[in-house]
Amino acid sequence: MNPADHQQIRLLLAHYRGSTDSERAHVEAHLAGCADCRTVRAYQQQNLALRTLPSRAPTTRLYHHLTDEIARQQAPRPWYQRLSAGWHSWRSLPSCCSLS
Numbered sequence: 001m002n003p004a005d006h007q008q009i010r011l012l013l014a015h016y017r018g019s020t021d022s023e024r025a026h027v028e029a030h031l032a033g034c035a036d037c038r039t040v041r042a043y044q045q046q047n048l049a050l051r052t053l054p055s056r057a058p059t060t061r062l063y064h065h066l067t068d069e070i071a072r073q074q075a076p077r078p079w080y081q082r083l084s085a086g087w088h089s090w091r092s093l094p095s096c097c098s099l100s
């Protein structure tokens, strides 16, 4: 099988409910011999199942915790902390490179 075959099957899987009987037969024959495309179908089925779950709003405590953490991470840092972060990335250089 060439990569275009897998691509075609995955496109047909995305529109499986609207496919013709011959397209479904083609897909099923391909899936019988292709573990990769079976995995793609399993993910698609899992995704569809997850979409049926009811959505729930986060608790007030979790909401405030998340918004505070986002604000903390997006806050501008002083120059000495940015410089320190850069120094840490350079400091690890000798451990990954041989200087012999």
Ligand SMILES: [Zn+2]
Pocket (backbone or CB within 6 Å): 005, 006, 009, 030, 034, 036, 037, 038
């Ligand atoms: Zn395949």
